[in-house]
Amino acid sequence: MISEKNRPVPAHKTAEPNAWWIIALVAGLLFLIGLYGLFRPRPTALQRVQTQYISDIALLDSAVRTLQRVIVEKRPVAAWKQAFLEARLCYKRVEFLTELYNPETAKSINGPNLPEVDEADKRVEQPEGLQVLEEFVFHYDPEQQAEAVVQVALVVSNVGRLTKVAATNEMTDSHIFDAMRLDVFRLISLGIAGFDSPIARHSLPEAVQVLESLRQHLSFYKLPEKDARLAAQLDHVFADAIASLNRGPDFNRFDRLTFITNQANVLSGLLLDAQRVLNIPVFQESRFLSAQARTLTDPDAFDSNFFVNSNDDRPTAERVALGKLLFYDPILSGNSKRSCASCHQPERAFTDGEPTSLGVAGARSKRNAPTLLNASLQAVQFMDSRVVFLEDQASDVIANETEMHGSLPAAVRALQQRNEYRNRFVKAYKAGVTEYTVKNALASYIRSLTSLDSRIDRYLRNDAGRHQPARLTVEEKHGFNLFMGKGQCATCHFFPLFNGTVPPMFAKTESEVLGTPATPANHQLDADVGKFKTTAMDLQKHAFKTPTIRHVAKTAPYMHNGVYQTLEQVVDFYNQGGGNGLGFSLPNQTLPDSKLDLTKTEQAALVAFMKAL
Known part of the structure; x- marks a missing residue:
């Protein structure tokens, strides 16, 4: 018989103290984990932006690899198109940061399908990327299969390059907000104009992805905690803009004028407000497009004095007044009978109404006299872009045997003999009358000839609270939408300057064949x-x-040789597909040679819009 003393203890009784110890340990660990979760540093908005960017690049990488697979495996063209469009949508989500931090890679992924000339090195860079692939996908030719495989491999490689560098980008909040607003400007001036989707015309769905991405990145900044009303406004405008794009019937019929005026312009302005409310510094450095511009159509959005050789060349009131005096004085010409105003008459928007200009001794120049209005809002001068600065344009014209047949040394000697000029030059320049100060004075006056306040501009600003509201006719509105859409005009004459200076950085002015x-x-x-x-x-x-x-409307006749007397003729030329559309053989024509199929009513609307500009 086993005594009570020696009887075995039941197992559950020996385990009881150990169980409580384990429970206490687990509870303690959970408590510590909770404390860590409560007090650990939260990811900053900037960290969340970078994490999201890396995640979105991964989605893009997956999409372009899928596109590569369907092309390499020669799947049906419908699969090519679906995979291609999906890849473009993914790219649009990373575009604003890629353009900011890796612009050359962005160009390799989504640059225009046109060879680019490196004039300094006399080298031609062949295009690559999604826009090149678009041609293969939507104009399918089995004989181009091998080239399509090469191009998609380049896209995959360039996206891979993005993946490698994404984590090393040195981001700042100021750069993020700057990039967001620039992407709104890019969407307005290039995206909805079809600049980078010229064949598929997939621009509206892509614009939705741009806005969805910007909206998501803005949410990382906790704006409601700073200004709930502004946050609600922004959310409403984002939603309204996205809904407008989704409602758009198709590329050709989308109402771009209303979208820009009521949504995109409002959005870019509110993003600037949000940046300031969040106490994120706005860039102050000198730029052609001001970092502080609320919209692209602000009266002071562009710095007409940006394209100068140095800050010492910037205009002053004295220099502008002196340049104006010189502009109308025949003292600069060889025969003292012609002035700059002989070919650039203010009443004709600083042109002369001639197909090609009359020069000294009645000889004609080879080209039509261009307007000087807004000449400073481009990165190069002359129709053949042969000089960069307005100073060099002035000296070229003065010395040209047909145009003025003068010389700067002779002009300096003549000016030094006149007291009024001598005194004015001394007030405007420490050096007094020199060849360079003569050129700079003329250039200063031309830089003052900036005009960005048409009825179109005032309508787009929608500033009825400050000014009498601008009115546009139904035909003019229709013309704007055609210009920015079906007519493809804005893919060369870029909004809002309507010249060849490329948005949104506006650093380069393009030429076309x-x-x-x-x-x-x-x-x-x-x-x-x-x-x-x-x-x-x-x-x-x-x-x-x-x-x-x-x-x-004031600068007829048109084209470099003044061949067309009316805007109707100009529109018809483009409607035919340019020179190749007329039957010429131009292998390097950059203008699409397919017909635009604009009706007579549409052509008239385009002309009405341009006359209002």
Whole structure:
């Protein structure tokens, strides 16, 4: 018989103290974990932006690899299209940060499908990326299968490059907000105009992805905690803009004028307000497009004095007044009979109404006199872009044997002999009268000839609270939407300057090969080779700078050779597909040679819009 003393203890009784110890340990650990979760540093908005960017790049990488697979495996064209469009949507979610931190990679992924000339190195860079692939996907040709495989491999490689560098980008909150607003400007001026989706016309769904991405990144900044009302306004405008894009019937019929005026412009302004409410510094450095512009159509959005050789060349009131005096004085010409105003008459928007200008001794120049209004809002001068600065344009014209047949040394000697000029130069420049100060005075006056206040501009500003509201006719509104959409005009004459200076950085002014005819009969290509005379590169034969079309109602006749007397003729030329559409053989024509199929009513609306600009 086992005694009570030696009887075994039941197992559950021996385990009881250990169980409580384990429970206490687990509870303690959970408590510590809770404390850590409560007090650990939260990810900053910037960290969340970077994490999201890396995640979105991963989605893009997956999408382009899927596209590569369907192309390599020769799946049906419908699968190509679906995979391609999905890849583009994914790219649009990363576009604003990619353009900011890796602009060259962005160009490799989504640059225009046109060869680019490096004029300094006399080298031609062939295009690559999604826009090149778009041609293969939507104009499918089995014989181009191998090239499509090469191009999609390049896209995959460039997205891979993004993946590698994404985590190393040195981001700041100021850069993020700057990039968000620039992307709104990019969407307005390029995106909804079809600039980077010229064949698929997938621009509206892509614009939705742009706005969804910006909205998500803005949410990381906890704006409601700072200003709940502003946060609600922004959320409402984002939702309204996205709904407008989703409601758009199609690319050709989308109401861009209403979208820009009531949604996109409001959005860019509110993003600037949000940046300030969050105490995130706004960049103050000198830029052509001000970092503090609320919209692209602000009266002071652009710095007309930006494209100067140095800050010492910036205009002053004295220099502008002196330049104006010189502009109208024939003292600069060889025969003292012609002035700058002989070919650039204010009442004609600083043109002369001639197909090609009359020079000294009645000789004609080779080209039409361009307007000087907004000449400072472009990165190069002359129709063949042969000089960068307005100072060099002035000296070129003065010395030109046909135009003024003068010389700067002779002009300096003549000016030094006049007390009024001598005194004015001393007040404007420490150096007094020199060849360079003569050029700079003229350039200063031309830089003052900035005009960005048409009825179109005032309507887009929607500033009825400050001014009498601008009114546009139904036809003018229709013309704006055609210009920005079906007519494809805004893919070369970029909004809002309506010249060839490329948004949203506005650092480069483009040239185009249009195939302009020699006569209005449209039977023969004009002989002027344009930029080729300067660069001697075949790709630039017949290339001319894209001019402004502001004040175009006053600047007839049109084109570099003044071949067309009316805007109706100009629109018809583009509607036909340019020179190649007329039957010329121009392998380097940059203007799409397919017909626009604009009706007579649509052509008239385009003309009405341009006359209001």
